[in-house]
Amino acid sequence: MSIQRTLSIIKPDATRRNLIGKINAKIEDAGLSIIAQKMLCVTQAQAKAFYQVHAERSFYEDLCNNMVKGPIVAQVLEGEDAIHLYRTIMGATNPSNAEPGTIRHDFGESIDLNSVHGSDAPETAAQEISFFFSLIELCK
Ligand code: CMP
Numbered sequence: 001m002s003i004q005r006t007l008s009i010i011k012p013d014a015t016r017r018n019l020i021g022k023i024n025a026k027i028e029d030a031g032l033s034i035i036a037q038k039m040l041c042v043t044q045a046q047a048k049a050f051y052q053v054h055a056e057r058s059f060y061e062d063l064c065n066n067m068v069k070g071p072i073v074a075q076v077l078e079g080e081d082a083i084h085l086y087r088t089i090m091g092a093t094n095p096s097n098a099e100p101g102t103i104r105h106d107f108g109e110s111i112d113l114n115s116v117h118g119s120d121a122p123e124t125a126a127q128e129i130s131f132f133f134s135l136i137e138l139c140k
Contacts, residue, residue, distance in 0.1 A: 004082040005035070005138075006119045007128035012070035013113035015039070020073055023116065026103055027077060030089045035140045036076040036133050044068050050131055062112055074132040078140065083125055086118040 010023055027034060042050070047067040054060045077086055091102025095114055098105035108114040119125035129138075 001081045003078065003080055004122065004125070005076055005078045005129060006083045006086050006125045007117075007132065008075040008077050008086060009117040010073035010075070011113070011115055011117065012066065012068075012072060013109055014107055014115040015071045015073060016069070017107075019107050019115065023103055023107065026089055026106075027075075027086070030079075030085060032077040032079040032082055032086060033140075034075050035078045036138050037073060038132070038137075039071050039073050041071050042067055050128070059112065066112055076129055076133060076138055083119055083122065087120065090116050090118050 008027070010020055014020070014023060024034065044064060047064040048055075048060075051060065051063055051067075054063060057063075079085060089102055091098030091104040091108075093104070093114060094111040095104040095108030096111075098108065100106070103116050104114050108116075119128050
């Protein structure tokens with residue numbers, strides 16, 4: 001295991017319900033450090049580019065539409081085994097399958113409105129972090 005960085009997004013369904021603080025508490029309680037964070041509204045084109053990997057999936061249009069419904073919070077998390085650790089505390093993609101105490105179980109409304117996104121591997125983490133942040137914005 002090693003110190004890693006991963007990209008987290010607190011999605012519009014969660015910012016709309018004032019859940020940023022509660023989600024950040026779960027992140028920090030798990031031992032992850034938030035080393036960069038910003039709130040922004042993405043355009044449809046930006047959402048489509050970010051989720052390009054899912055372009056052929058039936059849920060792609062809905063996914064991109066949901067990402068432009070309000071502000072998001074993009075974050076870089078750092079810590080030991082951060083990519084796997086964050087996916088563990090996020091819980092399963094579908095909140096109905098997520099373990100109690102995970103972010104998606106406690107706050108997610110549905111598979112489409114599942115409150116958070118986290119990178120799934122070191123290569124995607126690097127790509128996704130650079131999508132939202134420049135080197136000078138990382139506070140370490
Ligand atoms: P996220 O981790 O942001 O990655 C892609 C998103 O697509 C996912 O969370 C879900 O919100 C959404 N999605 C909708 N349907 C599905 C599905 N069947 N499988 C995976 N992701 C889905």
